[in-house]
Amino acid sequence: EVQLSVEEDGGHFACSSRGAFERDKKGFPGDLAWLKFVFGSSAVAALDLVDQHSVTRIVSPSGRAVYQVLGSSGKLYTCYASCHFCTCPAFAFSVLRKNNSLMCKHILAMYLSQATGACQELSVSDQQLASILLAEEEEEGLGTMC
Numbered sequence: 780e781v782q783l784s785v786e787e788d789g790g791h792f793a794c795s796s797r798g799a800f801e802r803d804k805k806g807f808p809g810d811l812a813w814l815k816f817v818f819g820s821s822a823v824a825a826l827d828l829v830d831q832h833s834v835t836r837i838v839s840p841s842g843r844a845v846y847q848v849l850g851s852s853g854k855l856y857t858c859y860a861s862c863h864f865c866t867c868p869a870f871a872f873s874v875l876r877k878n879n880s881l882m883c884k885h886i887l888a889m890y891l892s893q894a895t896g897a898c899q900e901l902s903v904s905d906q907q908l909a910s911i912l913l914a915e916e917e918e919e920g921l922g923t924m925c
């Protein structure tokens with residue numbers, strides 16, 4: 780008799796996807812196939828970002844948190860989990876302007892790293908967090924499509 784338990788059967792996304800990362804970094808074995816089905820090629824890029832530990836969660840004492848994702852071009856993008864926003868040009872173009880995409884690969888990587896516990900944490904002061912957000916605004920418009 781086969782006994783199925785929820786915990787061992789993909790019920791915990793964190794456990795099952797972490798195993799998948801270790802098995803095959805670029806592929807979509809088993810339970811990760813839906814990612815590619817829903818998100819297309821950006822799922823591949825997002826998995827790469829998570830795999831390379833490019834996602835950092837920055838928290839301040841007041842409880843505010845933003846995510847910084849190191850894009851493949853080497854540029855740092857800021858993602859806001861609370862309002863579903865990313866500072867990269869791809870988000871501005873395909874999500875905000877053309878409305879043909881749900882999210883960019885950075886936001887997807889942010890959610891994936893949350894789910895798998897793969898993101899690094901960085902604690903900063905409220906002032907430091909403010910200057911991170913301000914610096915990001917000044918750089919706007921300089922990036923290339925990611």
Ligand SMILES: [Zn+2]
Nearest residue numbers: 865867883885
């Ligand atoms: Zn982005």
